[in-house]
Amino acid sequence: MQGQTGGTEVPRLIEKLKARDAVIGIFGLGYVGQPLALRYALLGYKVLGFDIDAEKVDQLNAGHSHIEHIDDADIAAANAAGMECSTDFSRASEADALILCVPTPLNKYREPDLSYVISTIDSVVPYLRAGQVVSLESTTYPGTTEEELLPRVTSGGLAIGEEIFLVYSPEREDPGNANFTTNTIPKVVGGHTPACLEVGRVLYGQAIDRIVPVTSTKAAEMTKLLENIHRAVNIGLVNEMKIVADRMGIDIFEVIDAAATKPFGFTAYYPGPGLGGHCIPIDPFYLTWKAREYGLHTRFIELSGEINRAMPEYVVSKVVKSLNERRKSLMGSKVLVLGIAYKKNVDDMRESPSVEVMELLRNAGAEVAYSDPHVPIFPKMREHKFDLSSVALTPEAVAGFDVVVLTTDHAKFDYDMIRANAQVIIDSRGVYRIPAKNIVKA
The missing domain is CATH 3.40.50.720 (NAD(P)-binding Rossmann-like Domain)
Structure with a gap:
């Protein structure tokens, strides 16, 4: 249910997040969403995990992980701490924070496929309310948060930066890397307004050791792309060097x-x-x-x-x-x-x-x-x-x-x-x- 409350929700939401009274909703329980859900659950937050895969949800509720490097014992501990997984997106109204960790693949023309992001946000829009923060973690092009999420989040009349808050914070998971855990990887956060950024910093600051604020959601989106383009370009260079070296008889x-x-x-x-x-x-x-x-x-x-x-x-x-x-x-x-x-x-x-x-x-x-x-x-x-x-x-x-x-x-x-x-x-x-x-x- 959407509605107007008048005034700002910032102090109330920040207080709930700091006191760990907030309910954290994680949408997409894969290699990004699952570790994040476990982190919040083990910190004492009530966590609601959402996924369209009913088999995955049933396995998680039964204490079984479908990801090799996440132990069943970790799932069981999170469940015991109050984590609950569901395919019922109407329960989004129960969450104070809605964190989207869904796939953003390419289509057959190698163009961005935002269908998972859009279908997820469309599914939760009817259940948005004042006092919530919506954060997108899926990798995407600069402008996605403003162009696709903002009009949907505000479609019911909620005032952005006063009643509801919008954040982009790119995931940085590296599956199988024993040198880093979810909480030790610095978290880049950009908000649509200064108040959104403030809420985003508090949301992630409870779970992540270091927060890196940037001035906008676009800057945060571009940061993620730069990180991975840097690697792609350098790997492309060394792959080309490999072919040249091989032709020359060099290892x-x-x-x-x-x-x-x-x-x-x-x-x-x-x-x-x-x-x-x-x-x-x-x-x-x-x-x-x-x-x-x-x-x-x-x-x-x-x-x-x-x-x-x-x-x-x-x-x-x-x-x-x-x-x-x-x-x-x-x-x-x-x-x-x-x-x-x-x-x-x-x-x-x-x-x-x-x-x-x-x-x-x-x-x-x-x-x-x-x-x-x-x-x-x-x-x-x-x-x-x-x-x-x-x-x-x-x-x-x-x-x-x-x-x-x-x-x-x-x-x-x-x-x-x-x-x-x-x-x-x-x-x-x-x-x-x-x-x-x-x-x-x-």
Whole structure:
């Protein structure tokens, strides 16, 4: 129910947040929303978790995590502290803070897909009330909060910055990184008005060790894009350098390791089979799309994107070349892909380049299998489908494949055993630094 209260809600909401009497609503219980929900629950807040996936909600309410690096014990402890998950978005009226952590993928034309954000905010608009703060954490282009959320949040007559508050605070989760937790990663916060920023700082300041305020939601949105474009561009550079070095007979990993000894002016980035995860392969295109509205063509960003997107095909070309040298064809060959998560030591499959490698191999007629200790069964994905389970790695199993393609360098792999038994290994991660007859760098 929406309505006018007159006057400002700032002191009342801030007091509730500081006293931990506020109810925190988290929308989207994936790799971003789930850790944030746990953090607030274990601090003593009443947490309502919302997701459209009823199976996920039931698992969480039963104390089971669907994310590998989050223990069931952590879910159970949060539940015991009062966390409750639901598919009923009408309960948004119970929350004092509504934090949106939903996906922002690209569509088939590589344009921003805000459908999850828009459907979520549209679902909660009928239940907004005075004294709430709405915060978007999903990565998006500068202007999204103002252009898409603001008119919806204020559509019932609530005064922004006085009765209801709007914030953008980009997520910075790094799944599987043991060096950082949700509370130790600094949090950038931008508000639509100074009062919105004040509320946002208090909201996150209770749960995060360091808050980094910026002057607007646009600045916060651009900050997230810059962080990930910085990485995408540098990875694109080193991927291109890898191809040049390979043609010249130079080991790019040796070169990077040597360059990294310089104590200033150089940051080491390492090549791979392509970009994975929800951020780096996607975020640059949010900015390139928005820049067109201003008559700008972001050539540097788009070029790095082209290079990075070409890496799975480069890896497959190495497979083809290696088989040809052994008088074999890719069609009909048995190929084992090692590691299908997007990065090492996690179960996160979002935008994994390994899957594209698998599809290219399958489309060329190869008999494809995979092994990944973190992904026992190939999951349901929006754009990819394989009816496969992880292959147990034994000397006999490894020797039975014509090619082993190393795409994700999990620590659990026995690399010595694999090297000793594989007919040929296409190494896209630089795991094998010592040259061998059956090792091909890719």
